[in-house]
Amino acid sequence: DVKVTQSSRYLVKRTGEKVFLECVQDMDHENMFWYRQDPGLGLRLIYFSYDVKMKEKGDIPEGYSVSREKKERFSLILESASTNQTSMYLCALGGWDTTEAFFGQGTRLTVV
Amino acid sequence: GIQVEQSPPDLILQEGANSTLRCNFSDSVNNLQWFHQNPWGQLINLFYIPSGTKQNGRLSATTVATERYSSLYISSSQTTDSGVYFCAVGFNMEYGNKLVFGAGTILRVKS
Known part of the structure; x- marks a missing residue:
């Protein structure tokens, strides 16, 4: 079974803090993605x-950065957390080509 | 960019009823996938279906790529089917390759 593990299920941070969300996979997959989900x-x-060490911006990169120093780990960084970054964050493998996408369990981040 | 529209946005069913969820997309795509998000937030891949019809138990999906739509059919619904259903399409762009999601259909199955 594919395993995509996100470091936290729930996270509460203060405005202005630097926040790290970690995602680790056991599939040796090249393609990794970070999404946010809002109602x-x-x-x-x-x-x-x-x-x-390769990264590309998606549709809403403002206020975020990423790091991929090892193939299995993809980190999302909120440089200075703001309340409008309160959301559900989902890490995924693959999906855009001829492969299925697999998701982590999600991190519900609240910025107060 | 490509648009993915899902309908209906919300659906309430009595247990045992059948339903059809629809996904329309605005351009040619590499693939199409259906996901179910459970109440705890986990997204599970239901179908990888760029074209044709697939069935898995009480669920089936059909994609007609030439007409740019896909349907997810749920028969004999159960309370465990509740959650959010997402359609997502994958396609190539000159500056990257993406999976684009619809806004989802929220399904509530009542016992």
Whole structure:
């Protein structure tokens, strides 16, 4: 079974804090993605990566950065958390080509 | 960019009823997938279906790529079917390759 593990299920942070969300996979998959999910908007792509040290902006990259130093780990960084970044964050593998997408369990982040 | 529209946005069913969820997309795509998000937030891949029809138990899906739509059919619904159903399409762009999601259909099955 594919395993995509996100470091936290629930997280509460203060405005202005630097926040790290971690995602680890056991599939040796090149493609990893970070989405955020908000009611009525579906999932929107923040950043993605096709290889180690490679990253591309998605549709809503403002206020976020990413890091991929090892193939199995893809980190999402909120440089200075704001209340409008309160959301559900989902990490995924694959899906855009001829492969299925697999998701982590999600991190519900609240910024107060 | 590509648009993915799902209907209906909300659906309430009595246990045992059947339903059809629809997904329309605005351009040619590499693939189409259906997901179910359970109440705890986990997204599970139901079908990878760029074209044709597939069945898995009480669920079936059909994609007609030439007409740019897909349908998810749920028969004899159960309370465990409750959650959010997402349709997502994958396609190539000159600056990257993406999976784009619809806004989802919220399904509530009552016992």
